[in-house]
Amino acid sequence: MRYDVTTGPIDAREMEAAVTHPGAGAICTFTGIVRDNSRGQTVTHLDYEAYAEMAVPQMRHIGQEIKDRWPGARVAMAHRTGKLEVGEVSVVVCVSAPHREEAIAACKWGIDTLKESVPIWKKEHAADGTYWIEGDTAKPAS
Amino acid sequence: MAVAIAVRVRLFARLREQAGLETEALEVAPGSTLADVYESLRRKHSALEPDRDSVRGAINQEFSDWDATVSQGDEVAFIPPVSGGC
Structure with missing residues (x-):
């Protein structure tokens, strides 16, 4: 099982090989x-910030729960931090399972x-300003 | 009995910008809860989010209730609503 918070590019094929x-x-x-747009505005780039010492254990909790709910599943998760341009990969969740139904359901969960x-x-840098995204809301950033 | 205990506070994202710092060493009274630590921090940094309902607390990298008690040497984090993914 692999759980990463990384400043470098994420290799989804390598994660598939791991599971x-x-x-x-x-x-x-x-x-x-x-994506190049959000809230009807053009997005130029994003900044992702993580509490890495907690994010990795939280990912591990999720992976463990997937294995409990879908026996036989193996999980890899990675999230990138720092400045990301439009089109770059921010997150990958990869689940293997005996059959497709479990793999798809577990990956979505x-x-x-x-x-x-x-x-x-x-943190979203958009045409109308810079915002922290908090759940479903956007709050102006300094 | 100790008159104060030391905790290390960490702030992230919008809360970090409001307070203007990522980390702070704070002394609080023994028996203080996560809520007490947040209020103590707000007294020092008045720009910090007043609506605690929109914030979650964590002790030593685990989400914890506001009435959880902190201990000497704990790492306490205040976490705005998360927005990882895409």
Whole structure:
């Protein structure tokens, strides 16, 4: 199992290789990418900040719960921090499982839970200013 | 009995910008809760978010309730709503 918070590019293929094994008939990989728009505004770039000492253990909790809920699953998660340009990969969640249903369900649950509980924040640099994104709201940044 | 205990406070994202610092060594009374630590920090940094309901606290990298008691040497973090992912 691999859980990373990293300032460098994320290699999804390498993470897939880390979760593959002879009993896994399916791998589902979610890749999150920096989008060029948000709230109807053009986004120029993002800054991600993490509480890395807590984010990695939180990812490990999520991975453990996936293994409890979907027996046989293996998990890899990585989130990038620092300045990211449009089109760059910000997050990858990769789950292998015996069959596709479990792999897809576990991967969706993994990214949804990461977005709720892993202490990482997005600062959006957009045409109308700079904002901290907090859940569903955007608050002006200094 | 100790008259004060020392904790290390860490702030992130918007809270970090409001206070103008990432980390602060704080002395609080023995038996202080996470809520007490936050109020103590707000007395020093008045720009810090007044609505505590929008903030979560963590002790030693674990989310904790506001009424959890801090101990000597704890790392206390105040965490605005998270927004990882994409």
